[in-house]
Each structure stands twice: as C-alpha cells, then as structure tokens.
Amino acid sequence: MAKDDYENAYPEYEESIESPVNISWTPFLRQLFVVGGVWTIYFVLGLCYGAPNVFIPQIRREANSTEAVSEDMASWLTSIHGYAALLWILILPILTRKFGRKVPFLILCITTMLGYIVFYLSSSNIILLISEIMQGPLVASNMTVLILIVTEYSSPRYRGVFMTVKSTIFFCGVWVANATGTFSHWKHIAFFAFVCSSCSLTAFLWPESPSWLAMNGRFEDCAKSHHWLKGYDKESENELESLINAQKEYLRARSKRKEASCCRLRIIMETLSTKAFHKPLLLSMTVMLLYNFSGKFVCSMYSVELIKRITNSEPTAYMGMLILEAVTICSMLIGCVLSKYLKRRTLLLTSSSIGIGFLFVISLYLYLIKLAVITENKVVSLLLLTLFSMTFSCGPMILACSVYGELTPIRYRSSSLPILAIFSEILMASVLKVSPYIFKIFGLHGAFLFYGVSASVFAFLLYKYLPESKDKTLQEIENYFKVAPADEIVSQELLEDKDLHKPR
Incomplete structure (x- = not known):
C-alpha cells in the first residue's frame, strides 16, 4: 500500500507516515530485539530440560545413595514438565487469541521466574517436582506462543534465520545447564534461568503483533506496529496491504454469516477427513x-x-x-x-x-x-x-x-x-x-x-x-x-x- 493511501486511510498517523525511513538496519534490529526476547526463553527451556541430567546425580552423590532419588522419581523429574504442559497447550492459544501475543508471553516469563525461585529454594524431591510442574507454561510455549511471535514479528527475509537459530539456542541452554551442574552446584542453574527470564520482560516495550491487531479490526494500530517493526520498503508495504485487505474481507464475511452448531460439527468432520x-x-x-x-x-x-x-x-x-x-x-x-x-x-x-x-x-x-x-x-x-x-x-x-x-x-x-x-x-x-x-x-x-x-x-x-x-x-x-x-x-x-x- 502506497504512502498516500495510508495518509488517507489513517490520518491519525499521518505525521509518523509522512517521514518514512529509508531502507536500513533499523527494521532488522527492532525485529532482533523482539525475537531476542523469545530466544532467551528458548535458552531457559534448554536449561529446564538439561537440569535433571545433573541435579539427579549430584543429589545421589551428596547423599551417597542412589535411593536419594529413586529410579521412578528420577523418571518423573525428567519428564513431568512435558505432562504439566498439556493443559497450558490449550490455555495459551486462547490467551493469544483474546489478549494478543504480549500478555501471554509476559505471563510465561513471570511463571518461569517463579518456578525457578522454587527450584533454587527446593530442599526435597517433592519440591523439585513442584518446580518442574511450574514450568508447564514454559514447555507449552514452544509450539504455541513462541512460534507465533517469531513468525508474526519477523519479515520473510529474516524469518528462516530466526527459526533456525532458536533450535540451536535451545541446546545451548541444555549445554549450559550440564556445564553448570558439572563445575558447580546444580542450584546455580536457577540464576541463569532467572536472569534470562527477567531479560525477556523487555516484551513490555514491544508493539502488539500486527497480525493480531488486524484480526481484531484495529487497522490503524496494525499499520503503526507493522511500520515500527518492518519499515516502509516496498516488500513491507505489500505485506501490510495484503494483511489488512485479507482481514477486512474476513470481517465483512463474518458479519454476514452465522453457522448452526450442527453445521459447524459437519465442517469440522469434513476438515479432519481432508x-x-x-x-x-x-x-x-x-x-x-x-x-x-x-x-x-x-x-x-x-x-x-x-x-x-x-x-x-x-x-x-x-x-x-x-x-x-x-x-x-x-x-x-x-x-x-x-x-x-x-x-x-x-x-x-x-x-x-x-x-x-x-x-x-x-x-x-x-x-x-x-x-x-x-x-x-x-x-x-x-x-x-x-x-x-x-x-x-x-x-x-x-x-x-x-x-x-x-x-x-x-x-x-x-x-x-x-x-x-x-x-x-x-x-x-x-x-x-x-x-x-x-x-x-x-x-x-x-x-x-x-x-x-x-x-x-x-x-x-x-x-x-x-x-x-x-x-x-x-x-x-x-x-x-x-x-x-x-x-x-x-x-x-x-x-x-x-x-x-x-x-x-
């Protein structure tokens, strides 16, 4: 969409649109600022998965007994956060649909910080297990909130790189957890996790996702957020135009159509068989x-x-x-x-x-x-x-x-x-x-x-x-x-x- 079109469609932002930035590193750095917050959470996720590998042997060695952590308890300490994530896999998409991408991400950061405070203060296997359960939102965010943020906040030219790096950063977290437990006490892992989760609170400074704003008919806010993230170059303008036109068409169609529950069920069944x-x-x-x-x-x-x-x-x-x-x-x-x-x-x-x-x-x-x-x-x-x-x-x-x-x-x-x-x-x-x-x-x-x-x-x-x-x-x-x-x-x-x- 051309500059003049935005001046006519969104006069509220005319002043900010009249001085478009030239193609520069600014959009990349802003997207990196957002995705960097996501990467730190992926790093913490790696810490979460890597920690049991070192704290279980340490606890057994300190007690001079393998029964300090039984085989059954060890398997639960290694796997419980995956089961704890199941409920959050259903909750987080609802939150992202209703409140946008920032609010669920901030909730995720805060629950992660609280979970690692419990991890650091834990004095028994049961408390450790509770701290692992508290990481359910963190584990669930991997394929829900975090994927949405990386894909919606980044330009197509950078998206592939951002997605590739996140997988490597996860295993960097696993490695740091293992190294920390090898050369020092396992509770020190909580320090890295708490600091990284705190750094991710930079999400307070993010704009809301342009896609989510467009989905909710807030096209002026969508244009402002999109320009802050991706600039004014031709590729960015075409992407914004396509986004706004698609969501306007959807909102018009939705206002004219109401489906019966039985028809919706039939549609779902047809989709599953497709x-x-x-x-x-x-x-x-x-x-x-x-x-x-x-x-x-x-x-x-x-x-x-x-x-x-x-x-x-x-x-x-x-x-x-x-x-x-x-x-x-x-x-x-x-x-x-x-x-x-x-x-x-x-x-x-x-x-x-x-x-x-x-x-x-x-x-x-x-x-x-x-x-x-x-x-x-x-x-x-x-x-x-x-x-x-x-x-x-x-x-x-x-x-x-x-x-x-x-x-x-x-x-x-x-x-x-x-x-x-x-x-x-x-x-x-x-x-x-x-x-x-x-x-x-x-x-x-x-x-x-x-x-x-x-x-x-x-x-x-x-x-x-x-x-x-x-x-x-x-x-x-x-x-x-x-x-x-x-x-x-x-x-x-x-x-x-x-x-x-x-x-x-």
Whole structure:
C-alpha cells in the first residue's frame, strides 16, 4: 500500500507516515530485539530440560545413595514438565487469541521466574517436582506462543534465520545447564534461568503483533506496529496491504454469516477427513516420532548416566556429556549450512540413515563387550556416541519444525498446531519417562537396538511418503496433497477462521 493511501486511510498517523525511513538496519534490529526476547526463553527451556541430567546425580552423590532419588522419581523429574504442559497447550492459544501475543508471553516469563525461585529454594524431591510442574507454561510455549511471535514479528527475509537459530539456542541452554551442574552446584542453574527470564520482560516495550491487531479490526494500530517493526520498503508495504485487505474481507464475511452448531460439527468432520489436513499432520508426527525414537534426545537427557554405565567412570561421564552436547550444537550449525545446499528430504533421510547405522553398531559393540568377545575401549565408546549424535543433529533435530512449517497448509495451521503440540509433549514426556526402564530391562545394547529398529520404521515411512519441499511455494506443497476436489469441500467460514491464526 502506497504512502498516500495510508495518509488517507489513517490520518491519525499521518505525521509518523509522512517521514518514512529509508531502507536500513533499523527494521532488522527492532525485529532482533523482539525475537531476542523469545530466544532467551528458548535458552531457559534448554536449561529446564538439561537440569535433571545433573541435579539427579549430584543429589545421589551428596547423599551417597542412589535411593536419594529413586529410579521412578528420577523418571518423573525428567519428564513431568512435558505432562504439566498439556493443559497450558490449550490455555495459551486462547490467551493469544483474546489478549494478543504480549500478555501471554509476559505471563510465561513471570511463571518461569517463579518456578525457578522454587527450584533454587527446593530442599526435597517433592519440591523439585513442584518446580518442574511450574514450568508447564514454559514447555507449552514452544509450539504455541513462541512460534507465533517469531513468525508474526519477523519479515520473510529474516524469518528462516530466526527459526533456525532458536533450535540451536535451545541446546545451548541444555549445554549450559550440564556445564553448570558439572563445575558447580546444580542450584546455580536457577540464576541463569532467572536472569534470562527477567531479560525477556523487555516484551513490555514491544508493539502488539500486527497480525493480531488486524484480526481484531484495529487497522490503524496494525499499520503503526507493522511500520515500527518492518519499515516502509516496498516488500513491507505489500505485506501490510495484503494483511489488512485479507482481514477486512474476513470481517465483512463474518458479519454476514452465522453457522448452526450442527453445521459447524459437519465442517469440522469434513476438515479432519481432508487429505490436505491430515496427511501433512501425520507426516509431521512421523518426523517427531523419528526424532524421539532415535534415542538422541534421550541420550542428551540421560547422558551422564549412560556414559557412566559405558565407561564406569563418573569424571569421564561428566566430561563426555559436555563434549557430546558441544558436538550436538556444532552439528546443528553444520546442518543449518547443509540445509541451504541440500534438499530437505535428502538431508533428513541421509542423516537419519547414517545415524540408524551407528545405533546398530553401538548395540553390536556393547553386546560383544557383554559377551566378553572384545574388551571395552572408552575412546571408541565415546567416539561412537559422538558420531551418532552428530548425524541426528544434522537432520531430524533441525528439520522437524521446518517440515511442519512447510508441509502444513496455512489455512489449517490453527487447527493442527494444538494437535501437534499435544502429541509432541505427550510423546517426548512419555519417551523420557519409560527410557530408564528400557535401559534396565533390555540393557544398553538392547536399548540401542530398540531405538535403531524404531527409527528405521519411521525413516522408511518418511522415505515412502515425504515429499520434497525445498524451494517450493506453500501453494505448490499444498497442491501436492490435493488428491481430489472432494477433499477440499470445506466451509469458507472455517477456512477464513483458520486464516486468522496464520503466521505473517
């Protein structure tokens, strides 16, 4: 939309629009200011997942007894925040729809700070468990509030970089939590979490999301917020014009239409049966199943205990953990570079296949050690774990969100996002909960064999059904899933309602 159009449409902001800024670094720095607040929360989320890996061994060592934290309690301390997130996955989208993006984010920051105060003051396993439950909003925000902020506050030219960096920052948080617990008392993790959560309170200075303002008919505020974030260049003006026109059309259509409850139910059922809805959703779930049942995330969360069992050395276990997580972060950065040159499908399946190969090799290696056919070599053990970690870090760990973001049609994103978020949290928490029992029942060699077989099944499904999405428009990807016109018989009101939540 041209400058003169805004002067006529929004005279209230005429003064601010009359002096448009030239294309500069200002929009990028302002978007970085907003997204930086989100990154610090991703860092805290990494601290949340990494903390049990060090405070459980420390508590046992201080008490000189493994019964200080029983295996059952240890599994709950590692996984409870995932289950605690389930209710918040339903609450946070309601808050973002009603109050915008800033209010839920500030609530998230405050609850996180309170949770880590309880974490620091905890004196028993039960209080620690309570502090983990208080991190439910933090864990739930991963695929709800935080995704919305990154996509709606950033320009298309920066959005990919911002999304890629967030995954790496999460594992930086895991690494810092592990390093803190290795070289000092585990309660010091709360200091980093509290400071980062406090820094994220810069959200008080953010404008409200332009998309949310437009959804609610506040077009003048939308234009002002959009210009503050993204400037006045042609690309920004076209994006704003498209946003305002789409929401005006929706509001006009909505004011003329009222649907009966029974009709809405029919529409929902038709949507669920639409292949353009459920096929991308199932493929996204399969990528998450591959990631969780590859054992990579489990190895990160239980790395101290696993390496200690393999090497029979606690100092080696702690150093191995830090090296393993450092390699993970570096490998994710390498994967981000490779994703610029390789196709999504190629990178995902190739890295997964090599990683699965290492799972089988590790399983065989540990089994031969158990049979006393070969003697254990600590260097070889850590090398195999490192190579396994590198391969999965280059693929599934960085591509899971990309696959979901590219495959899911924008019109269905508001419906599939809560479903995928609930599935992801239940899956991740359950895998973390049962993994200690898998290691106990099957042994280390059996556990790695289990993860290798499971990952092979999901990798085969992706090989058979996953389409290539790199360098394709969202419309081209959406057309791939349209098998028959009947699949697209969905009410226009429902489609428009989905567009309310689509990232801009």
